[in-house]
Every structure is written in structure tokens, then in C-alpha cells.
Amino acid sequence: MTSLPSLPTPKKLGLVIDLDTCVGCHACVVNCKEWNTGGYGAALSDQDPYGADVSGAWLNRVHSFEVVPQEGDVVAEAGDARIVHFPKSCLHCENAPCVTVCPTGASYKRADDGIVLVDEDMCIGCGLCAWACPYGAREMDLAAGVMKKCTLCIDRIYNETLEERDRTPACVRTCPANARHFGDLGDPHSEVSKLVAARGGIDLMPEQGTRPVNKYLPPRRRTPLSASAGMLEEDTSDATGFFGWLDKMLDRI
Amino acid sequence: MHPAPSIILFTTLSGLGYGLAAMLGLGLLDPANIATKLAHVLALALISAGLLSSTAHLGNPQRAWRALSQWRTSWLSREGVMALATFVPLTWSAWLAVIEGRYYWLPGLLGTAMSFVTVFCTAMIYASLKSVQAWHTRLTPACYVLFAAAGGLVASAFFAACSAALSPLLPLAALVVLAVAWWVKAQWRARTRELSPLSTPESATGLGYLGRVRLFEKPHMTENYLTREMGFRVGRKHAAKLWKIALAAGAVVPAVLMLLLSAMGPGGAGDVAVAAGALLAFVAGVLAERWLFFAEARHAVMNYYGGE
Secondary structure (H helix, E strand, O other): OOOOOOOOOOOOEEEEEEOOOOOOOOHHHHHHHHHHOOOOOOOOOEEOOOOOOOEEOOOEEEEEEEEEOOOOOOOOOOOOOEEEEEEEEOOOOOOOHHHHOOOOOOEEEOOOOOOEEEOOOOOOOOOHHHHHOOOOOOEEEOOOOEEEOOOOOHHHHOOOOOOHHHOOOHHHHHOOOOOEEEEEOOOOOOHHHHHHHHHOOEOOOHHHOOOOOOEEEOOOOOOOHHHHHHHHOOOOOOOOHHHHHHHHHHHHO | OOOOHHHHHHHHHHHHHHHHHHHHHOOOOOOOOHHHHHHHHHHHHHHHHHHHHHHHHOOOHHHHHHHHOOOOOOHHHHHHHHHHHHHHHHHHHHHHHHHHOOOOHHHHHHHHHHHHHHHHHHHHHHHOOOOEOOOOOOHHHHHHHHHHHHHHHHHHHHHHHHOOOOOOHHHHHHHHHHHHHHHHHHHHHHHHHHOOOOOOHHHHHOOOOOOEEEEEEOOOOOOOHHHHHHOOOHHHHOHHHHHHHHHHHHHHHHHHHHHHHHHHOOOOOOHHHHHHHHHHHHHHHHHHHHHHHHHOOOEHHHHHOOOO
């Protein structure tokens, strides 16, 4: 049923992605593909996989952006210019436009935990949900002719045959920089909610009215290089014994 | 947005078919004439061809029947339901005209109303998408419905000319609706060109507080489904030229020919050829207009892919 749940879902499972610590290694991208090509639904096919024009369906992609402060125009010349690696997957929006446009009922938002899923046996592959999503979270599998999207690794997070620490999405489990966090964003006391509150987590494209569940932690402000110049002078006030005596003697010379 | 030929053909053909069916439903043409009977058959054929071509872009067309189920929320589903339901009055009217040679107002007017509602639903599929700002306006369904009406009137003038039963009022009505349709379309286009983007790379990444945001590296070196589907650019390059072609073929030529037809009066020599020319030019113009409708529309996701 493509009506969105009428009440706020009791749980809002989702991801919190830390743009400050992501190093852009693409491990989450690869592990997502690896897990999901053998997990829920049709395999994630590639077209022309060993040719020049390789492409395929991926549920998670890392973009890299260059951010240039208004004053500067070249990276590294202006103080705060920086590269930000930007992982992007389905945001499991509360007001998911991809769900309501679905003509078949294949797209739905789960009323208990808020996960947005596609029932691939009902999907006709019209592609309208991918058009409706402003984030590019849905990609058609060209081999199966059905729409693919992040399932939040629904076949891991509730999977009791896995060890408890593995019951998180593949992207979160694999991230070597600990830039991805999984939890219930509907519970203000959960670890992820506290993280969002502490770091000022934000929504992507709030103007689209989608109310995404996933949050992004903005990069911390950097100390300008010039501010660290003073640190070259060493503090020797805690030197004692022989080195303290030597320090004082050398100062006198 | 990628202008898929199947969708352009679908919206153009079914729009013309529903427009013609709507005019036939008003009883504008005498069902005793063989040309009117042909018009009924042609309207149904255009609608069916349009619907069939719309299934050509589906990944799993064998499940297309499922698209009738979600009419509560989905304009695509509503369109499917309306399209099938509209076949009932249209086939009824066609039966009466073709077999019995008579017009009956009940299926006629019902068919007219439902034809326009179906075209409205088609347009709302696009107009309901907030992610494509150019489409997200009431002007979108207005254009679709007006183009269907204009096409229906031009086609009716052609079939009336074929029966040597053309009243001068019909081409004049076509002229008026053509003018209104293209005027509304010009408003639509002016709005699209003046839009300031709702979403920007800054709002898409939330990094605007640090400065100006520019794509440094795409996630993959090659194209993907999203950039192929939403990042189309060829049409934009020739947009100004195509718009002039659309206007000349879809507006100016049929308008001048309709004026000529009205001046010629019923049974004038060569009126069939003039009306046929107007109809063909109109279809060519609408095809160009539909191409632009897709090719010029920008999708919010391109903020993540360095698209302007």
C-alpha cells in the first residue's frame, strides 16, 4: 500500500553519517554491493562489467565535493577550503515521495520501524519512484527490471543467526573510520540521537519537504593553519632534575 | 530528464486520441458520415497505441495490471484506472456511430469528460513531482489538457472536411483553442526559465555554511542509471531552435491553415489537404514540445552530480 503510515512510526531506524570523519575510502559502497547482491531481492547487476562502459545498480555511493569559502577560489590557498567525502544512500524519509507515486504498491514504508522498501515481485520497473526521489537513492536494476534501494540491511539488523555486533547495516559494520552510525532516530535517548544533538546533525534538502530520517553530521570547523604557528615555542616549565637545570643554564647563555 | 521516445509518443498520441474522442463526444460531427466513423476508430486506435507504447519502457510489463491498484496516492495509477474506464463510454459511442450511425449524448458527454480527466491524470504524474521543479506547477496539466483539446479540434476539422460538412465555426474554434494552448505553454516556459533552483549543491550537501560547493569527484567514472535518466543535455543545447520549430509547426502553421479553412467554407476545393496539413504540422509541433518538456527539465538529484 503506497499510503504513508498515518501515524509517526514508533521507531525511526536510520543512519547518521559523519562528514567530518569520512575518508572517502568507498569500503561502505563495496560492502553494500557485496552484501546486497546476495541478500534481499534480485542480485545487483552490472552491465558491461569488464568493458569500457561499465555501469550497474548500487545502493550507496560516495561523492566528493570541494567546498570553497566565499573569499577564496582555489583549494589550499584559502584557509578553510576543503574536500568533503559524501556517502549517500536512501534517507528513509518520513514523507517519502517515492512511496506515494508508486502505482503498484511495490514501494512501501514500514509502519513499525519506518524502513522504506520495494517488494520486487510487485514492481513493474516504471521508474517513477526514482524520478520522485530528489536524492537519487533509487536505481533500476537493468537485468531484473525492478527498482533497487537501500533496505537498511533488513536481512542483517533483525537476523538472529548473526552475532549481535553484526546486526547493523553492512556499510556501518565495515566503515574503518567509524563515520557511519545506525540506530533509532525516533528515540531521543539513543546513541545516534545524542550524536545528532551534540554535533548539530542536519537534513539534506530540507526544502524538498521529505523529512529524511538519516542525518548528516557537518564537518567540524577547522583551526586555520596560521593559528597553529605559535605552537612552535616549547613550554619547558614542567622540566625537573637534570633537564630542568640544563634548561635553565642554556636559557642563561 | 531523459526524453524517452516511448513516453513522448505515448503522451502525444494519447493526447490527440483523447482530444479527438472528446470532440466526437460533443457530437460535433455527423455520425452518418463515413469519415466520422473512421474518426471514432482512429481515436480509439491512437489511445490504444499510446497506452501500449507507455508499457514499452517498463522493466516488467507483464505486471502492468498491478498499476491499477494504488489510485489513492499515485497519479500514474489514477491515469491507468481512468484510461481503462474511459474505454467504456468511448467504445459505446464508437459502436453507436460506426454500427448504428447515430449519436447519443450520454456516452458522448461522459466520454468527453472522462477523456479530459485522463489527460489531466497523465499531466499530474509529472506535475506532482517536486523533484522536477519545471513540472511542479498547475500550468503543466493546463498545457496537457489544452493541447489535447486543440489537437481534437484540428482533427475534427479534418474529418469534417473529409465529409464535405465543415462548418466555418469548427476551424475558428480550433484557432482559438490553439492560441490559448500555446499562450499557456509560453507562460509555462517563461516560468521554467525564470525559476531560481529550489535545491542547490549547498542545500543538497548541507555544506553551504562552509562556502560554495562544487562536485570534485563523481562516485563512479562512468554514467549510471541516475545520470542517464535525469542528466540529459542534448535537448538543452538546441532548446531555442526546437522551441521555434515547435511554435512554427504546432502553432503558426495550423493556425494559418485553420483560418484559411474557415474562409474557404464547406466543400471548398482542397480543404481536405489543407486540414490534413494542419493536423500533421500540429502533431509534429507537439512532438517537439514534448521533447523539450523532458529534455529541458532539471532534476534535483543533479545537484549531487555536478549538473547545472
